[in-house]
Amino acid sequence: MNKKAMILAAGALAAAALVLGGWFEYQHLEGQVSSGTVLRGYNPRDPATTAPHTENVFTGRVTEFEEKRDIKGWTQDVYRVEVLSTLRGNLHGTVRVTYGLDEGSPDRLADGSTYIFATHAWTDATNDGHAQLYQGEMKPVDDAQLAVWKKAVALPTKPDQ
Incomplete structure (x- = not known):
């Protein structure tokens, strides 16, 4: 050859x-x-990699669990959340937050408890409210969590925001 x-x-x-x-x-x-x-460009269990993909990061008190809903093939819990303070964004009043994990069912958030939410608004009218992007452990907010999230929101947002 x-x-x-x-x-x-x-x-x-x-x-x-x-x-x-x-x-x-x-x-x-x-x-x-x-x-x-779900294929993502960030680790949803890490505040530092999640925060740049969010529109809003805020502390909020869960006022009530509304329903379980199927959104785009995913089972999501829908909560009414009273915004207490914002670290990113300009939310105020009471908002709806959908929360579900990529795998398994999340533990139900406790009515009356305050958590840190890292969200992005739904883009279609049928799924109104804000989708929780953070997939890590949701526990009532404390000073250590607040410090971690304040540092995370200081990072620049991603261009797709």
């Missing part, structure tokens, strides 16, 4: 390997999306 034919054969093999590798990766990612795994 001459040198030109060998180069063409090697190029064809390399192209075939790239196409096959891309196809297998596509199948892998498609399986994750259809199995319920």
Whole structure:
């Protein structure tokens, strides 16, 4: 086999390997999306990586659990939350917050308890309110959490905001 034919054969093999590798990766990612795994560009359990993707970060007191709702294929709890103080954004009054985990069911937030919410407004009218982006442990707010979130919201927002 001459040198030109060998180069063409090697190029064809390399192209075939790239196409096959891309196809297998596509199948892998498609399986994750259809199995319920959400693909994100941040770690939703870390305030420092979640905060730059939020419109609003605030402390809020849960006034009531409203309902369990299926939103875009995900089971979400819907709460009425009284905004107490804002770290990012300009929310005030009482807002609706949807909260659900990527995997499993979240523990119900306790009426009357105050939490830190890191949210983004829903973009369609049927899912009014704000989606909770933070997927870490939700526990009543304390000074240590507040300090972590204040540091996190000092980071610049992502351009898609």
